[in-house]
Amino acid sequence: MSILVDRDTRLVVQGITGREGGFHARRCMDYGTKVVAGVTPGRGGTTFENKVPVFNTVEQAVRQTGANTSLIFVPSPFAADAVAEAADAGIETVLCITEGIPVHDMVRVARHLERRPKVRLVGPNCPGAISPGEQCKVGIMPGHIHKPGRVGVVSRSGTLTYEAVGQLTALGIGQSTCVGIGGDPITGLTFVDVLKMFREDPETEAVVLIGEIGGTKEQEAAEYIRKEFKKPVAAFIVGATAPPGKRMGHAGAIITGKAATAAAKVEALRGAGCAIIPSPADIGATTQQMLRERLG
Numbered sequence: 001m002s003i004l005v006d007r008d009t010r011l012v013v014q015g016i017t018g019r020e021g022g023f024h025a026r027r028c029m030d031y032g033t034k035v036v037a038g039v040t041p042g043r044g045g046t047t048f049e050n051k052v053p054v055f056n057t058v059e060q061a062v063r064q065t066g067a068n069t070s071l072i073f074v075p076s077p078f079a080a081d082a083v084a085e086a087a088d089a090g091i092e093t094v095l096c097i098t099e100g101i102p103v104h105d106m107v108r109v110a111r112h113l114e115r116r117p118k119v120r121l122v123g124p125n126c127p128g129a130i131s132p133g134e135q136c137k138v139g140i141m142p143g144h145i146h147k148p149g150r151v152g153v154v155s156r157s158g159t160l161t162y163e164a165v166g167q168l169t170a171l172g173i174g175q176s177t178c179v180g181i182g183g184d185p186i187t188g189l190t191f192v193d194v195l196k197m198f199r200e201d202p203e204t205e206a207v208v209l210i211g212e213i214g215g216t217k218e219q220e221a222a223e224y225i226r227k228e229f230k231k232p233v234a235a236f237i238v239g240a241t242a243p244p245g246k247r248m249g250h251a252g253a254i255i256t257g258k259a260a261t262a263a264a265k266v267e268a269l270r271g272a273g274c275a276i277i278p279s280p281a282d283i284g285a286t287t288q289q290m291l292r293e294r295l296g
Contacts, residue, residue: 032135121188149174167284
């Protein structure tokens with residue numbers, strides 16, 4: 001089992017004829033993902049890799065190929081419109097890789113999606129999602145480091161997602177689904193949204209959660225874990241030494257108050273019963289020890 005992406009995923013890549021879109025579309029196809037369509041306005045009627053039909057609009061792609069998931073590589077000035085276009089075309093799972101989308105544009109997208117509650121947006125500014133056992137990769141993560149298994153991974157950091165997975169795989173710990181939710185101030189799915197999916201997935205037995213400074217998403221996750229999530233969680237928070245008021249990497253990684261600090265987030269997650277990972281080098285070992293203690 002998995003969440004978000006699986007063998008039934010029929011993927012349309014928005015921006016497939018661009019350099020980044022084309023490169024990663026090939027990697028998704030090589031992994032086993034069913035890439036059924038691409039979209040680039042003005043390039044309709046052509047094909048990608050002599051296999052994948054390219055359409056001018058997402059609506060055309062959905063109508064003619066049955067696409068149900070979108071992967072977006074559209075440049076930042078146009079990416080918000082690309083998300084809205086996918087949602088309006090009936091796509092229910094949208095993964096937006098694009099970084100640098102203006103916050104004002106994402107406010108507009110968030111309000112647009114309020115009228116489409118079935119749409120699940122992952123990102124923007126994220127690596128996407130991968131379900132190793134389902135041979136489905138929808139994003140930019142290196143597929144070869146993943147191993148099918150029963151540990152879910154959810155992270156605000158793309159690079160640390162790969163680091164976590166690399167350590168888990170090296171220890172023989174496989175993953176059910178790995179989801180990068182993105183590090184912008186306004187994103188689609190939150191930690192709580194993804195944890196709810198992992199809670200309902202019978203094949204996910206434990207979760208690795210990677211958060212960072214800024215906002216209160218980690219505290220919200222801690223409250224949900226404390227009240228409703230019974231599966232073991234190992235958590236790591238990035239940015240323990242970050243100075244207040246200075247953005248660190250992601251647009252949303254900035255300390256704007258006590259709740260936004262790494263210490264406050266760690267305290268909340270520890271209070272919720274999570275196994276706290278002390279450093280990036282300890283992600284795999286801490287998770288392994290947690291699994292031994294709590295699952296036997």
